[in-house]
Amino acid sequence: MTENTDDRVSRKRYERETAARAEAETLLEEKSRDLFLANQKLEKYSTDLEQAVLERTAEVRLALERTEAASAARSRFLATMSHEIRTPLGGLLGMIDLLEMDEQEPGKLELLNYAKTAGVGLSRIVNDVLDFSKMEAGVFLFEEENVDIRALIESVKILAQSHDTGADRQIVSKVSDSVPKLFLGDATRIRQVISNFVSNAIRYSFDGPITIKATAKGDADKTILRLEVEDFGVGIDAEGISNLFKDFTQISNPLTAAAQGAGLGLAICKRIINGVGGEISVDSTLGEGSTFWFEIEIETVDLPDTIGTDGRDTPLLLPPEGIEGTRVLIAEDNTINQKLLLTYADKMGLIADLAEDGSVALQKFAPGKYDLVLMDIAMPVMDGLEATRRIRDRWDPTDVPPILALTAHVMDAIEDEAEQVGIDRILSKPIPFQELKHAIEDVLAGGLKTTQQTPRPSAKPRKAKAKPETSSARSLVDLMAPDVHKNLVEIFGLDGLSDFAEKFLRDSSDRIEKLMMADKNGNVQEVQAQAHSLKGAALALGFPDMVHWAKKIELGETERDDMTVRETAEKFRAKLTELSTILMR
Amino acid sequence: MKGVVFVELVKMAEDAFGEDTVDSVLDKAELENDGAFTTVGNYPCSELVKIVMAFSEHSGLSPEVLQIKFGHWMMAFFIEHYPEFFKDKTSAFALLESVDQEIHVEVRKLYPDAELPRFDTERLSDSHLSMIYSSPRPLDAFCQGLIEACLLHFGEEGDIARTPHPTAENTTTFDVTTTA
Known part of the structure; x- marks a missing residue:
């Protein structure tokens, strides 16, 4: 061997290293393959999983949609049934009450009494079943x-x-x-x-x-x-x-x-x-x-300090502001209802005077003696409608305080007549304390002259708030088409409506003057233009008379009403004056 | 057993006895693969024993001494090739304690099929660490060499007492006591 031998590697050594490398390479290849397979498996898992999640999500969504639809349908059904069953049942019971009051014959009275007992029982069951169904359907809500x-x-x-x-x-x-x-x-x-x-x-x-x-x-x-x-x-x-x-x-x-x-x-x-x-x-x-x-x-709920501390006979609710000390005449024949109303009145801090029927109420009533009358409708000797009519006939409107009617009737049945005789508001019996209290607060604050705002029995009484500033709008409503009034109040509120009407008043007063001037000068075109604008504005506010007259002038058809343009315009102006008076109040 | 142990053992032998000697000793040892080891391979422990015995015969050094020397060699190898295991350790005990829970975890990432020994440690006092070595392989002396080299690396001195477990087989307790 030469000197170089030390730097060279023996054949044996070389073969050993080659073998070791070959083994290492094989091992690496195996490992790579394993890795690849493992990767592939993972990817498949991942894809499967995603797919599974997508499918599951779709299933769940579908199930949810179905459940929601079913639930909505059930709620709707219950609401409908609730109304459809309770309303006629209420009517039946009311009618039985009415018949019973007028009936003198003991045999028939007994039958009516049976009918009533059965009806009340049915009403209880219906209410129970409806409540129960509502709970089952999960649409039973608790109020606070x-x-x-x-x-x-x-x-x-x-x-x-x-x-x-x-x-x-x-x-x-x-x-x-x-x-x-x-x-x-x-x-x-x-x-x-x-x-x-x-x-x-x-x-x-x-x-x-x-x-x-x-x-x-x-x-x-x-x-x-x-x-x-x-x-x-x-x-x-x-x-x-x-x-x-x-x-x-x-x-x-x-x-x-x-x-x-x-x-x-x-x-x-x-x-x-x-x-x-x-x-x-x-x-x-x-x-x-x-x-x-x-x-x-x-x-x-914390009470204000004004509540008495003896804990016994203090007003049991927050003292109703402004109605305490109100003198009220209660006309009611049924002793139970008398007791109920007198208890209520006592709790509200009212000073109550009782009349056993309409005729007694009529005798007791005198101007300035009461701030409020609670009038039962169905009473012997003289009913509440008649008593109200006579009070209104005998005394000047300013001398008659608000009259609230209490009735077990279906309200629609007597609404028209009640309005005619001058009942300010109809309340349905049996009236919950809060509802009566709110109604009294309302009517005392607003001096209501209409039954339009009478809450239905189902309405939430505590939402009703006194609206002292309603007098202008309340008179406005007399001039306006009811649906337009309702719409505008919804959009503008009562205050906003007054402002809107005032704007109309200013604008239209101006235009009617211009119209009359143009008419005087024989400027037909100008007359028509102003009439057109007046018609549009009057339409927007729902003043039907004004719309009618403006239209006649615009179309040149005043003669059909046997009037000149001037006369028609005068009528329009008179109505504006009326509106102005109302708004001034 | 991991190929790196075989490769390093052969390297140590070459370092000590020269390539020619290693070639002839390996020849005589009648190894299954004629000594063609690769670090990424796995080989039976019995082959390692054959190599140790062959060099013991050649050199006259006992297998025990050879194992301890090999422990020192491997520690140097680890320090050189895997500095990350030593980076945040300030003492020999800290490193020994990390073998089972840190280092072996890393080993398994590369070699999921590795058959690793267990090292259960308990710090009996600031200067006394008990380390229980459990392995089917009889490499107690190799462990001792590793521990010794570890102490040296951290500049520590101490005694290592080796006690076979009274009942459990293949289990040995190392009581490491540092003196400085």
């Missing part, structure tokens, strides 16, 4: 409003005792001082639950008092209201209790052979209370009596 539980319990008591079955029963209410005077809740639903408890207590007990008890516990952050209705009736055994709040169940009542109602009352109560996050149950011993109770969390 100020709840005065004391007043609410009183009204439940009065209502319960107004029914034949509850008339001779002693119902006691005990509201602990710990219960806030006002709290936020859904008064209608709470009333419904208490009412249900009480009517059950009456139905399932023979005698003994029924006690409505309300207590509150907890601190400022979290107050729990507990309400109990206790009876000493037939009681319920353990098995009965477990079924009690289920849908369509009733426990047998040894006091009445026949089952009453649809067995939905307590199921609905349970849903209502659970719906507001509360608890509902019953403690009962067979043969000794039952205590139905619920507990709900409530949010106390």
Whole structure:
């Protein structure tokens, strides 16, 4: 070997390295292939996954759309059914009431009474079933409003005792001082639950008092209201209790052979209370009596300092501003309704005077003696419509305070006649406290002269606000086409409408002068142009008379009414003067 | 066992005994692939034992001593080729503690099929680390060499006590105690 040998690598070594490299390359190729396959697999997973997600999303969306459509259809159906069933039923009951009032013959009265009992029962079932369906359909909403539980319990008591079955029963209410005077809740639903408890207590007990008890516990952050209705009736055994709040169940009542109602009352109560996050149950011993109770969390509403602190006879609601001390004549023959209205009036701080029928009301009434008249429509001797007519006939309009009619009629049936005799507003019976209060506030603030704004029974009374500035618009409405007036009020508001009318007045006064001048000068073209503008403006504000006259002048057809252009223009101007007087007021 | 161990072992032998000697020793060792190792390959541990035994026979050094030397060699190799494992370590203990949870994690990224030994460490005091080595391969002395080289790298001195586990097979505890 030469010296160079050290730098050279032996054949053996070279072969070893080559073999090692070949192995390494094979390994690398294998690894690359593995990687490629792994990659491919991953891509497939990814694609499959995306596809799966897309399909799933599409399915879910479709399902959602279907559910929404079904839900919307159900809601619509319920709303329609609710209206379609309740309206004629209300009509039937109202008519039965009317017939009963005029009927003297005992046999027929008895039949009417049966009809009424059946109708009221049906009405209760229909309402229950509709409520229940609404809950099932998820369209049952809870409202949040100020709840005065004391007043609410009183009204439940009065209502319960107004029914034949509850008339001779002693119902006691005990509201602990710990219960806030006002709290936020859904008064209608709470009333419904208490009412249900009480009517059950009456139905399932023979005698003994029924006690409505309300207590509150907890601190400022979290107050729990507990309400109990206790009876000493037939009681319920353990098995009965477990079924009690289920849908369509009733426990047998040894006091009445026949089952009453649809067995939905307590199921609905349970849903209502659970719906507001509360608890509902019953403690009962067979043969000794039952205590139905619920507990709900409530949010106390702070009262202004003006409320008295003795906690007993203070006004149970926020003192109605401006109506306290109002002198009101209540014409009402039904003793239960008398009691109800007098209680309401007392709670509103009104000074009430009672007339047993229309004729007594007529005798009692004198100018300046009352600030308000609440007039029942159907009364013996003289009904409310007649009494109103006579009061309006006898006294000067400025001497007659607002007259509110209370009726169990379907309102459409007497609306026209009521308006004719000069009733300011019709309210449907039985009227909830708040609704009556708002109506009184409204009518006292606005001096209403029309029944146009009478809220339907279903309207939310607490949304109604007094509108003291409505007098101008209220008279404006006499000049205007009703639909146009309604539209414009919606668009401009009452204030805006007045402004709009004022603008019309200025503009049109100017134009009518120009028109008459042009007529005097024999400028027919100018007369027509002004008449055209006047017609357009009058149309926009819905003054039909002015439209008519302007049109006649524009078309040169005044002779058809046996008038000259000048005479017609004078009429138009007179109407403007009338409008101006109204707007000045 | 990873090819890099074989490749480095052969390199160390070449460094110590010269290429010609290595060639003839490898010949005699009757290896399955005639000593053609690549770092990316895997070879049976028994082949490693054959090589160690062959060089032990050739040099007169015990397999134990050869393994310890090889441990030192491999630590130098790691320091040179994988500085990222040493970058943020300030002590031998820190590095030894990172073997199982950091370094082996990285190894698995490159070689998912690698059969790695386990190193469970417990810091008994600031100067005392217990390290339990579990592996089906009898390379205790190689581990010892690695630990020694690790201490040297961080400029630390100490004792390494090696105790086979009383019951578990293939398990050895290294008690590393630093003195400075």
